[in-house]
Amino acid sequence: MLKVLVMDGVSEEGLVPLRREEDIEVVIGQKMTEDDLVQVIPEYDALIVRSATKVTRRVVEAAQNLKVIGRAGVGVDNIDLEAATTRGILVVNAPDGNTIAATEHTIAMMLALARNIPQAVARLKEGVWDKKAFIGVELRDKTLGIIGLGRIGSAVAKRAQALEMNVIAYDPFINEEKAASLAVELVALEDVYRRSDFITVHLPKTKESYHMIGDEAFALMKDGVRIINCARGGIIDEEALYRALVSGKVAGAALDVFEKEPNTESPLLSLPNFIATPHLGASTREAQLNVAVDVSGEIVAALRGKLVKNTVNIPSISPQVLSAVRPYLGLAEKLGKLQAQLVTGRIRKIEVVYSGELARQEVSPLTTAVVKGLLDPILQETVNFVNAPVLAKNRGIQVFQAVDGEAEGYASLITVKVYSDKAEKSVAGTLFGKQDPRVVMIDGYRIDVDPSGHILYVPHIDKPRIIGPVGLLIGKHDINIAAMQVGRKEIGGKAIMMLSVDAPVPEETLGEIAQVDGVLDVKMVHL
Ligand SMILES: NC(=O)C1=CN([C@@H]2O[C@H](COP(=O)(O)OP(=O)(O)OC[C@H]3O[C@@H](n4cnc5c(N)ncnc54)[C@H](O)[C@@H]3O)[C@@H](O)[C@H]2O)C=CC1
Numbered sequence: 001m002l003k004v005l006v007m008d009g010v011s012e013e014g015l016v017p018l019r020r021e022e023d024i025e026v027v028i029g030q031k032m033t034e035d036d037l038v039q040v041i042p043e044y045d046a047l048i049v050r051s052a053t054k055v056t057r058r059v060v061e062a063a064q065n066l067k068v069i070g071r072a073g074v075g076v077d078n079i080d081l082e083a084a085t086t087r088g089i090l091v092v093n094a095p096d097g098n099t100i101a102a103t104e105h106t107i108a109m110m111l112a113l114a115r116n117i118p119q120a121v122a123r124l125k126e127g128v129w130d131k132k133a134f135i136g137v138e139l140r141d142k143t144l145g146i147i148g149l150g151r152i153g154s155a156v157a158k159r160a161q162a163l164e165m166n167v168i169a170y171d172p173f174i175n176e177e178k179a180a181s182l183a184v185e186l187v188a189l190e191d192v193y194r195r196s197d198f199i200t201v202h203l204p205k206t207k208e209s210y211h212m213i214g215d216e217a218f219a220l221m222k223d224g225v226r227i228i229n230c231a232r233g234g235i236i237d238e239e240a241l242y243r244a245l246v247s248g249k250v251a252g253a254a255l256d257v258f259e260k261e262p263n264t265e266s267p268l269l270s271l272p273n274f275i276a277t278p279h280l281g282a283s284t285r286e287a288q289l290n291v292a293v294d295v296s297g298e299i300v301a302a303l304r305g306k307l308v309k310n311t312v313n314i315p316s317i318s319p320q321v322l323s324a325v326r327p328y329l330g331l332a333e334k335l336g337k338l339q340a341q342l343v344t345g346r347i348r349k350i351e352v353v354y355s356g357e358l359a360r361q362e363v364s365p366l367t368t369a370v371v372k373g374l375l376d377p378i379l380q381e382t383v384n385f386v387n388a389p390v391l392a393k394n395r396g397i398q399v400f401q402a403v404d405g406e407a408e409g410y411a412s413l414i415t416v417k418v419y420s421d422k423a424e425k426s427v428a429g430t431l432f433g434k435q436d437p438r439v440v441m442i443d444g445y446r447i448d449v450d451p452s453g454h455i456l457y458v459p460h461i462d463k464p465r466i467i468g469p470v471g472l473l474i475g476k477h478d479i480n481i482a483a484m485q486v487g488r489k490e491i492g493g494k495a496i497m498m499l500s501v502d503a504p505v506p507e508e509t510l511g512e513i514a515q516v517d518g519v520l521d522v523k524m525v526h527l
Pocket residue numbers: 073074075076095098099102147148149150151152153170171172173174202203204205206208209230231232256257279280281282283
């Protein structure tokens with residue numbers, strides 16, 4: 001029997017696709033602490049959550065049979081994607097089923113804000129018939145600025161146009177044609193701030209969007225602007241919002257989501273021009289049924305090794321195909337990360353060459369993993385397996401994949417070549433014993449380095465009195481050297497030294513190492 005744990009009150013009605021499978025047992029879980037989940041997770045093959053259950057690294061690492069994690073909804077910020085990817089566990093979501101619910105909630109919040117409906121209801125229930133205190137504004141002819149013109153942003157745009165609003169939007173990842181088809185004017189972020197009477201955000205919480213609306217953004221906005229967030233807590237800096245609401249810069253704000261949830265303590269809740277709902281955007285019967293049906297279908301497909309549509313962390317290929325390359329995903333990502341920190345200049349081209357046994361596999365997920373690893377340290381935004389190829393393309397980076405039978409004596413080898421406007425660099429890695437990642441070559445120099453933790457990379461001239469002085473300089477700062485590798489091609493030629501250290505070597509020491517006679521360069525790499 002395959003076992004699926006369903007958390008967070010996912011709609012029972014929507015679990016039909018799972019329940020009709022005879023060899024799948026569905027277990028409805030009650031609210032659990034992280035420790036409880038760590039205890040029970042080893043027995044499950046699949047896990048379904050909404051937003052309450054946090055699928056942390058500890059939970060993922062405790063899982064022994066887990067093949068897929070399903071999110072009955074859109075946002076996967078409660079799931080440690082990196083941990084899941086490293087373990088080769090698919091993460092799938094149900095992005096379409098709650099679009100209308102979240103859209104209608106946004107429109108409801110905008111109207112409630114404009115007409116002070118929650119405040120007026122509360123006053124009436126206190127027994128006060130107060131008409132003067134609640135003069136509102138109309139939406140017609142007002143400008144609505146949408147940040148994030150994806151599924152929900154687009155649906156909000158349509159409805160706002162029906163209310164005769166002028167709609168402008170900022171979304172760096174959509175093109176002019178899509179905006180034109182929606183009759184929405186695509187503008188710069190600053191213009192959304194400067195021109196809008198109402199601003200609504202519909203984007204994921206990423207490194208880039210975290211606190212994107214703070215003091216600086218508020219300063220650019222019109223006096224009396226009204227703000228809505230039915231996307232993710234943390235996109236708006238709540239302390240800055242508090243200040244802007246108190247000063248009157250922002251006339252009103254409506255939040256469905258908070259940086260910390262559940263939240264009944266926020267100082268915002270004491271302000272008369274602030275309204276909120278407890279993350280109800282997706283809470284309609286229709287949406288909950290839709291997302292449960294969608295995610296259940298995806299879980300069945302994933303467990304049966306069939307094609308899965310909405311994978312978040314790994315390209316949408318069948319788990320059978322994936323299982324052949326799964327052990328190499330972590331290595332591929334590390335090779336990309338290593339290249340990001342070694343190469344200098346603007347990256348133009350990435351070439352990933354697969355040799356040995358890997359040359360016979362479907363390796364495109366590994367190429368995506370390399371690109372993800374390479375872009376992650378460079379870009380501010382979250383790079384995942386879905387957006388990595390698009391982000392590379394948008395930045396003018398060409399990605400090529402090739403196979404080559406010759407694996408330099410290893411069972412399989414992944415070689416990542418990066419071409420920048422200044423240099424060309426090649427790193428290669430393999431797995432020892434099927435799961436132990438190793439970097440075995442840098443620019444043709446043979447080494448054997450565990451790609452984890454802090455590594456000092458020191459190309460130098462192969463001659464005496466280099467390794468000793470470098471070691472002494474590191475020791476001077478009480479930093480322990482865990483392992484050391486030197487690779488050279490010929491005596492007295494160029495060589496490279498890789499030192500795994502227990503702590504990052506300070507900048508000042510890196511400068512001292514660079515001064516050692518014969519040292520050509522020095523870089524601190526964090527993997
Ligand atoms: N309150 C609730 O219960 C619900 C909240 N949500 C949340 O709403 C948000 C939007 O969901 P969807 O429209 O389905 O997602 P989507 O993926 O269709 O759209 C997101 C859009 O944001 C854009 N974007 C990403 N980073 C951006 C940035 N830095 N600046 C501007 N735009 C950026 C993307 O290009 C994309 O077009 C998500 O955060 C989701 O988790 C979704 C459903 C229910």
